[in-house]
Ligand SMILES: [Ca+2]
């Protein structure tokens with residue numbers, strides 16, 4: 001009797017999960033570099049919610065604040081940042097970098113949202129407060145494309161940069177705002193993905209700068225160019241729900257892997 005009840009309960013659960021399934025995103029976990037939900041709310045570690053273990057270290061004293069989804073991190077624009085251990089040559093083929101940003105001031109100098117120093121794949125706000133993405137090409141020249149929206153002070157706005165091996169695109173709130181076809185692919189880059197600033201000193205380099213006076217939430221890096229549809233699923237549902245709703249469709253191992261709800 002107990003077994004039958006258990007089976008009945010499981011069936012009900014499966015049916016209800018199928019009914020609530022609502023995602024269209026299909027991202028193979030091999031393309032996930034790292035997912036930092038920034039939901040810890042305490043401590044000096046920003047956990048990677050993917051299975052890759054690219055946990056970030058809080059440098060300086062960024063503050064845990066209310067994020068766009070759950071908690072987020074507020075950076076002071078002076079010496080706060082997060083350093084992750086993620087380095088990859090795969091980003092020379094394709095990438096997506098995305099995050100929510102809430103500037104604390106009107107942005108007037110370029111700041112780092114997330115990316116790799118020394119011309120590695122980057123998502124920034126430029127000196128006009130517009131999202132900008134791109135990289136240093138293997139010929140040493142820069143290929144960066146800005147969006148058109150000025151990120152307003154005190155408001156969460158979403159930014160994403162993608163590269164599919166041919167074209168760089170920048171999206172704001174899921175809307176494509178700029179494209180650029182670089183003449184060459186990204187050059188090699190040995191720096192880690194960092195959030196809120198660059199500090200090469202942590203990895204044997206010398207440059208430090210571009211600190212963001214902003215709160216940042218839900219940072220993710222993929223080694224594939226997400227589509228506008230996938231970006232909009234993530235923006236609407238949040239990274240965690242977007243990942244879980246795909247998982248609930250039964251494609252757990254072939255899509256987002258086992259996303260961990262750190263701090264939730
Ligand atoms: Ca500080």
Ligand SMILES: [Ca+2]
Nearest residue numbers: 037067069071
């Ligand atoms: Ca969060």
